[in-house]
Amino acid sequence: MDNLAIARVLAEIADLLEIKGENPFKIRAYRNAAEAIGHETQSIAALSDAERRALPGIGKDLAAKIAELAGTGSIAYHQELIREFPPTILDLLNLQGVGPKTVAVLYSQLGIRTLDDLEAAARAGRIKAIRGLGARKEAQILKAVTERRSVAGRRLASEALATADSLVADLAERAPLAHLTIVGSLRRGCETSGDIDILASASSPDAMQAFTDYRLVERVLAHGDTKASVLLSGGFQADLRLVPPESLGAALQYFTGSKAHNIALRERALARGFTLNEYGLFRLDDNVKVAGDDEAALYAALGLTFVPPELREGRGEIAAAEGSALPRLVEQTDLRGDLHSHTTASDGRADIDTMARAAAAMGLQYLAITDHSKSLAMANGLDEHRLLEHARAIRRLNERLEHITLLAGVECDIRADGTMDLAHDCLAELDIVVASIHSGHAQEAAQMTDRLLRAIECPWVDVIGHPSGRAILRREPVAADWTRVIQAAATAGVALEINGQPDRRDLNEQLARQAHETGAMLVISSDAHSPAALGQLRWSTLVARRAWLSADAILNTAALDDVRRRLRRARRTM
DNA sequence: GCCGTTTTCGGCCCGACTGTTTTCAGTCG
Numbered sequence: 227m228d229n230l231a232i233a234r235v236l237a238e239i240a241d242l243l244e245i246k247g248e249n250p251f252k253i254r255a256y257r258n259a260a261e262a263i264g265h266e267t268q269s270i271a272a273l274s275d276a277e278r279r280a281l282p283g284i285g286k287d288l289a290a291k292i293a294e295l296a297g298t299g300s301i302a303y304h305q306e307l308i309r310e311f312p313p314t315i316l317d318l319l320n321l322q323g324v325g326p327k328t329v330a331v332l333y334s335q336l337g338i339r340t341l342d343d344l345e346a347a348a349r350a351g352r353i354k355a356i357r358g359l360g361a362r363k364e365a366q367i368l369k370a371v372t373e374r375r376s377v378a379g380r381r382l383a384s385e386a387l388a389t390a391d392s393l394v395a396d397l398a399e400r401a402p403l404a405h406l407t408i409v410g411s412l413r414r415g416c417e418t419s420g421d422i423d424i425l426a427s428a429s430s431p432d433a434m435q436a437f438t439d440y441r442l443v444e445r446v447l448a449h450g451d452t453k454a455s456v457l458l459s460g461g462f463q464a465d466l467r468l469v470p471p472e473s474l475g476a477a478l479q480y481f482t483g484s485k486a487h488n489i490a491l492r493e494r495a496l497a498r499g500f501t502l503n504e505y506g507l508f509r510l511d512d513n514v515k516v517a518g519d520d521e522a523a524l525y526a527a528l529g530l531t532f533v534p535p536e537l538r539e540g541r542g543e544i545a546a547a548e549g550s551a552l553p554r555l556v557e558q559t560d561l562r563g564d565l566h567s568h569t570t571a572s573d574g575r576a577d578i579d580t581m582a583r584a585a586a587a588m589g590l591q592y593l594a595i596t597d598h599s600k601s602l603a604m605a606n607g608l609d610e611h612r613l614l615e616h617a618r619a620i621r622r623l624n625e626r627l628e629h630i631t632l633l634a635g636v637e638c639d640i641r642a643d644g645t646m647d648l649a650h651d652c653l654a655e656l657d658i659v660v661a662s663i664h665s666g667h668a669q670e671a672a673q674m675t676d677r678l679l680r681a682i683e684c685p686w687v688d689v690i691g692h693p694s695g696r697a698i699l700r701r702e703p704v705a706a707d708w709t710r711v712i713q714a715a716a717t718a719g720v721a722l723e724i725n726g727q728p729d730r731r732d733l734n735e736q737l738a739r740q741a742h743e744t745g746a747m748l749v750i751s752s753d754a755h756s757p758a759a760l761g762q763l764r765w766s767t768l769v770a771r772r773a774w775l776s777a778d779a780i781l782n783t784a785a786l787d788d789v790r791r792r793l794r795r796a797r798r799t800m
Numbered sequence: 801g802c803c804g805t806t807t808t809c810g811g812c813c814c815g816a817c818t819g820t821t822t823t824c825a826g827t828c829g
Contacts, residue, residue, distance in 0.1 A: 452816070488814090
């Protein structure tokens with residue numbers, strides 16, 4: 227049983243307990259454990275009881291429940307809750323304006339257990355008859371049901387950011403004195419985003435007005451003096467918070483989150499005789515403000531080094547910041563080259579020269595041209611003959627280029643049986659080979675693991691591209707024994723890619739961290755199919771940062787000579 | 801249900817907005 231499956235059961239218990247009206251701190255304990263387990267790199271099911279209990283947030287009871295789940299496939303306590311409440315009512319929980327109390331009332335008084343039940347009851351006017359609910363609540367619920375059916379939940383960070391950037395640009399024009407920052411999960415660099423959070427710091431309310439008047443607002447969900455929420459056309463929810471300039475630092479901290487990080491930080495503040503809110507850090511005894519305008523100063527006042535937003539997930543960053551043990555995270559400017567890109571030779575949009583100049587203009591010192599191999603016919607993949615011709619063209623151009631060096635490479639398909647899509651003597655002619663899976667994603671774990679291990683055994687493979695093959699929100703990662711695959715890559719000196727396509731980000735942050743801890747080399751790549759897409763290095767860099775990686779963990783932060791020496795082909799033992 | 805530099809029991813983050821109320825509970829982030 228994998229970590230995500232365990233986390234899902236614990237999170238569902240938390241939801242059910244909430245509807246039941248249980249002790250909120252007990253609920254939080256289940257939530258915290260689910261969150262921690264979902265992001266743990268080692269397999270929880272494989273751990274001993276003592277090892278589980280050593281994890282933060284897991285005590286005697288939860289360790290026992292996890293053992294029960296791993297051993298029998300279910301938890302009796304969970305089953306009891308399901309007998310009490312049909313699990314379908316959990317669908318009602320994330321409706322705008324409907325929380326656990328309302329769900330409980332709807333179920334106990336009207337027998338509502340599905341979205342359809344709820345809609346029918348609202349249309350029949352049965353909800354407004356309940357004490358504590360009213361006609362407006364009924365209308366709100368009906369709207370929320372309609373909206374739920376028309377829009378999906380979470381979206382790619384790249385889409386959210388594009389929407390957020392347009393919104394901020396508009397606000398900046400109409401409220402020029404406000405200091406605007408995109409906060410929340412986008413600032414933390416998460417791969418998906420549920421809503422768009424914007425912080426405005428200003429002494430006038432202009433930004434608030436501009437926000438609710440924004441041309442793409444479909445519906446205003448809430449609108450107060452300092453806080454407003456809107457639904458944008460396209461399905462995004464956006465929240466704006468307005469704070470005075472002297473609270474900018476505290477507000478940035480607070481609205482960046484995550485929730486787990488904030489709770490831990492506030493507990494730390496209390497333990498040190500302070501209280502922390504979005505307006506500042508205040509001494510408990512006399513309510514004097516000791517920090518608030520500057521975010522780094524706020525962390526310092528709590529005895530911590532600055533925690534980069536990408537690490538604020540409640541995964542040990544506060545303990546590390548206390549001991550000044552946070553890594554210096556890799557930055558996009560640390561990257562000296564990009565080892566994965568495409569041209570018109572296969573399915574790219576620009577020729578070699580255009581890609582090279584675009585990369586040079588970004589300040590990159592080297593760029594690997596890695597077009598697709600023949601079995602990807604849809605992408606006009608290259609056979610041995612065309613590929614070697616392409617490599618000659620790349621090398622000819624290289625002689626004329628001044629500010630950048632091109633590597634002649636390929637993104638070679640890993641066939642279903644783990645063999646390479648191109649002959650080894652052809653691969654041997656190249657400067658770099660990225661090997662990737664593009665088909666047969668549905669293989670069983672054992673077969674997929676063998677396939678990847680076999681690819682890693684090929685002496686001409688330098689990098690495994692987008693190793694898990696996932697498409698965020700669309701396709702699950704392939705099933706494989708990642709511990710074995712990562713170990714094999716580390717032993718063979720094959721690098722693992724962090725792919726920068728915004729819907730791939732593959733390896734993901736957990737596997738990237740595990741790979742680094744296992745001793746595998748990592749590369750941060752764009753997988754650009756156009757000049758503009760070289761900017762996708764932004765997304766893969768974010769993954770590396772969220773995996774706690776510093777520049778020395780990443781192969782392509784090195785100078786080209788050094789990269790050549792460290793590629794598998796230079797180190798292979800025949 | 802977890803956890804320990806005031807604690808192995810008694811704590812557990814904090815504030816804004818809405819709707820249904822007569823002072824607040826529920827929801828949200």
